[in-house]
Amino acid sequence: MMSLLYFKILCFVILLTLFGCYSDDKYPVDQLLSTTFTSTGDTSYVEITPSFSGFNNPTAILAGNDQLIYVADTDNNRLVQMNEAGIILETREILKPIAIAQDLRLDLLVGGCIFRETIGDTIAAVFRIHLFEANHHISLAQIDTIWKESAKPNRRFRGIGVLLNNQYFVVRDGPDNSSYVDPDSRLLWFDKFDKLITPLGDLTTRAGSGITDILRTTGIATFPNSNDFVLTQSSVGGIMSFGALWLVYTKQPDFEGWLPKFDPRRPEDKYRDFIKPNRFVEASATAIDGSRLDIFIIDSALDSLIKFDRRGNFKSESFGNTALKFLDRPEFKSPKGVTYRNKTLYITDSGNNIVRRFRLSTDR
Numbered sequence: 001m002m003s004l005l006y007f008k009i010l011c012f013v014i015l016l017t018l019f020g021c022y023s024d025d026k027y028p029v030d031q032l033l034s035t036t037f038t039s040t041g042d043t044s045y046v047e048i049t050p051s052f053s054g055f056n057n058p059t060a061i062l063a064g065n066d067q068l069i070y071v072a073d074t075d076n077n078r079l080v081q082m083n084e085a086g087i088i089l090e091t092r093e094i095l096k097p098i099a100i101a102q103d104l105r106l107d108l109l110v111g112g113c114i115f116r117e118t119i120g121d122t123i124a125a126v127f128r129i130h131l132f133e134a135n136h137h138i139s140l141a142q143i144d145t146i147w148k149e150s151a152k153p154n155r156r157f158r159g160i161g162v163l164l165n166n167q168y169f170v171v172r173d174g175p176d177n178s179s180y181v182d183p184d185s186r187l188l189w190f191d192k193f194d195k196l197i198t199p200l201g202d203l204t205t206r207a208g209s210g211i212t213d214i215l216r217t218t219g220i221a222t223f224p225n226s227n228d229f230v231l232t233q234s235s236v237g238g239i240m241s242f243g244a245l246w247l248v249y250t251k252q253p254d255f256e257g258w259l260p261k262f263d264p265r266r267p268e269d270k271y272r273d274f275i276k277p278n279r280f281v282e283a284s285a286t287a288i289d290g291s292r293l294d295i296f297i298i299d300s301a302l303d304s305l306i307k308f309d310r311r312g313n314f315k316s317e318s319f320g321n322t323a324l325k326f327l328d329r330p331e332f333k334s335p336k337g338v339t340y341r342n343k344t345l346y347i348t349d350s351g352n353n354i355v356r357r358f359r360l361s362t363d364r
Contacts, residue, residue, distance in 0.1 A: 063341035072097035101160035111157030159219035166192035243280025274312035
């Protein structure tokens with residue numbers, strides 16, 4: 001038995017070397033949770049079991065400011081509110097939810113749909129759930145429709161990111177980007193009163209290799225105590241070089257707005273891991289570790305979690321199905337959402353209809 005264990009450890013180290021984007025391990029949280037692998041000493045992600053089940057195509061997931069977890073249970077047409085142990089507290093019916101955020105007032109902002117009888121189809125909408133006023137009873141909270149796309153039924157709101165002063169960005173996507181004035185793929189900027197300020201002009205909607213080009217946008221995460229953000233987008237078909245953009249708010253005498261954190265045109269950034277061209281295929285969501293400022297990005301097509309540090313360096317704790325399979329864990333099947341809190345990663349494994357949890361072996 002010992003020789004077999006050492007053989008598996010050796011193989012695992014070799015895999016880390018050959019497939020730097022993949023690594024995994026197992027972690028026991030408390031007496032209610034189990035584990036199937038003992039850490040070998042390498043820093044890697046270990047899975048907490050059991051996973052949370054009972055979903056039907058879970059997409060977005062949020063570790064809220066109120067210490068609760070929210071899941072967009074998309075094909076069940078509901079928003080799920082649960083605690084960190086996975087116990088469902090309440091649910092709220094929303095048609096096809098795919099984006100969740102929570103502002104500093106503890107209200108929820110949700111991207112979903114409404115049904116329009118006049119066209120016999122759904123249209124995208126952004127909702128505000130007045131959670132604080134309802135004493136966090138999501139089933140009873142008032143819901144306001146902030147924005148809807150009545151004239152463009154194929155558009156969808158795929159991500160929401162809250163800024164310092166309760167202003168927020170909404171990621172919009174759709175198939176028609178032929179209009180220069182109003183393309184489907186845009187980043188919309190709202191004030192704290194839910195009024196549209198403007199689409200963010202610092203990003204250009206077009207297919208290409210520019211560091212501020214956007215097309216087929218998929219998600220967004222904002223940094224704590226900052227107006228900086230990371231935006232993800234699909235690169236399926238090779239239409240976009242950069243599946244993730246890191247934008248930094250800048251205020252100078254001659255400019256105020258958002259500029260790329262790393263730019264391949266700068267010599268010092270040319271080989272930066274974060275802006276390595278064609279690294280992603282379907283970057284579908286991103287999350288930020290508020291203490292370490294590490295960045296997590298889910299790639300649905302690669303079935304992987306890719307991690308970067310605050311300097312844009314790739315981190316070897318990144319992992320995917322190669323590591324999961326080697327360690328006899330279920331493989332990802334089109335993961336779509338990620339969030340982080342209390343040293344724990346929560347990932348919506350959408351194709352398997354579960355929420356999975358991972359923690360670093362060094363955080364045991």
